[in-house]
Amino acid sequence: MSTRPRNDTFLRALLRQPVDHTPVWVMRQAGRYLPEYNQTRARAGGFMDLCRSPALATEVTLQPLGRFRLDAAILFSDILTIPDAMGLGLYFAEGEGPRFERPLREEWEIRDLQAPDPQEHLGYVLEAVSEIRRALAGEVPLIGFSGSPFTLACYMIDGAGGGNFERTRAMLYSRPDLLHRVLQVNCEAVTRYLNAQIQAGAQAVMVFDTWGGLLSGPAFREFSLAYLEQVLAGLIRVQDGEVVPRVVFTKGGAQWLEGLASIGADALGLDWTCDLGLARGRVGQQVALQGNLDPAVLLSNPEEVKRQVARVLADFGHGTGHVFNLGHGVSQHTPPENVAALVEAVLELSPAYHRPLAD
């Protein structure tokens, strides 16, 4: 396993070290907006068949890098592999989001819940990480990821999205002890899973707290933030002589940036509703920021994309500590040429923000 990738701009920006341009990648960059992805997926069968085949997961992970000058690759997988490995039966109904066949309904199911051994139950993900890392051949870094303990709990308890996770939020008030038990197991599972990804070759990790923004402030601190902090405290910090930076993304978390900046993350992901310049003023001395173009911009045209990229770069301003990204995953209806325009605009416009300032 070699050390630094030839292009280490992404890792440097996460650690707020000087860079010559703002690094860029796109959440869900390997996905349905790419015709080559749809071809591979059709060959695989379903979405989870794609995730479970290290060869096909490697193929789709690399597809966007073949088209666009991106500064990072991200493991192709799903945020719900952990509860699937716990035996809850993840599946995807046509045209809908993820669902579990056996959501947690009974108290004994929660008492019996165990953190899965990643080597034993999630080997397909670790093999994909190794294979992608080899295929990248030291060019750009590979990002590993997981859902957050709370976000996993939402799906495990409600069984599916779409209803604002009312069962999970009800349990939070009626049986907080049971929710804490689920979160404690998830916390251990996420920590072991991310560490196994790091050992298999992931050079940075990202935790997706997709549903933390559904909580009140006090509930967020108790049921999501505390477990995020515990996960980060348990992660391998240095692997093969290199620091492994951590990114935490709480969608809808703009109100809680100060809390999020104090739990040991190197960078925070920001959704598009959040003012990047204000966020930098609040927490930019503690963490790097990743984001946050509105994904809907990519449904317009290359000229508008360039204009909005310029706005986001200006919003962050001069200096390192910014990783350019969308504020949420790319829409399946995105024309690939608009992603090309995004990447080109970041490469063209961002170097000016990294030159020494004139006196």
Place this chain on the structure above:
Amino acid sequence: MSTRPRNDTFLRALLRQPVDHTPVWVMRQAGRYLPEYNQTRARAGGFMDLCRSPALATEVTLQPLGRFRLDAAILFSDILTIPDAMGLGLYFAEGEGPRFERPLREEWEIRDLQAPDPQEHLGYVLEAVSEIRRALAGEVPLIGFSGSPFTLACYMIDGAGGGNFERTRAMLYSRPDLLHRVLQVNCEAVTRYLNAQIQAGAQAVMVFDTWGGLLSGPAFREFSLAYLEQVLAGLIRVQDGEVVPRVVFTKGGAQWLEGLASIGADALGLDWTCDLGLARGRVGQQVALQGNLDPAVLLSNPEEVKRQVARVLADFGHGTGHVFNLGHGVSQHTPPENVAALVEAVLELSPAYHRPLAD
């Protein structure tokens, strides 16, 4: 039309005048969690049949007041009556949210769009307002309401919810001129509609900006806030010798409270993610605040409801300027006894916050 209701606590709190307890009402207080509502609805046929019958709309509006000691009634209607009156064909598929038969798809449809005359096209709503006001017999004030120009546009352009209103947000970047045209028509329609409700008997009005929180900061200011301000500027301020207070509720708008507090609203509605004490510190000198208990609390038990009500009251603190409410509509799965516990807790615990402070 008489003037002040005998219980004017709600109106006084909105205007930040002294009160002896914190007034309380519940968003969607007339709804599916009440068995008597379901009976009336079954008798009516569908949801829109209920809205279109002034007698039945009056019946269901009064139902929660028969059970709970609430400080306000709110017109029973839907936020999408305006686009329905524009000819878009509102309907409710079983188990789903609202949909339009004829969403705006073509440029000419947007060019042809006209603000409906409320007397001519929304007479059923105005009749309901008059009838409810008579039935309330001067006891508590009646709240009229409308969707915001942007929130109406979301449904008019996308045709339904569930997809984060991707078409609307795409239009915002690709054809802002067309979106502005829709918003301008909606702005005129909402202003006329709310004024007609005020003239028919509504003693306060609330604008639901349910989807403004989907926007980036700059887009929120340009495409939602600016039109909210225009609506408020056009509203009747004094009717029958009484000031008609206005409440604006932007779900997910906690980042933009300062902007929302500066457009002429008397009060801001807050969702449950927002810290009420912090919000008061930011804008409490300009506006009253309405909210913001997590609706999921009502899925627990009366003891927990009381504990969480106490927390919200303490969070706002001493003095007037607070209307107790949920941070979003009450869930259909709520046991009515938990709503009773909420109202009782507010009545029991809030007077302490309105007594003169000891020296």
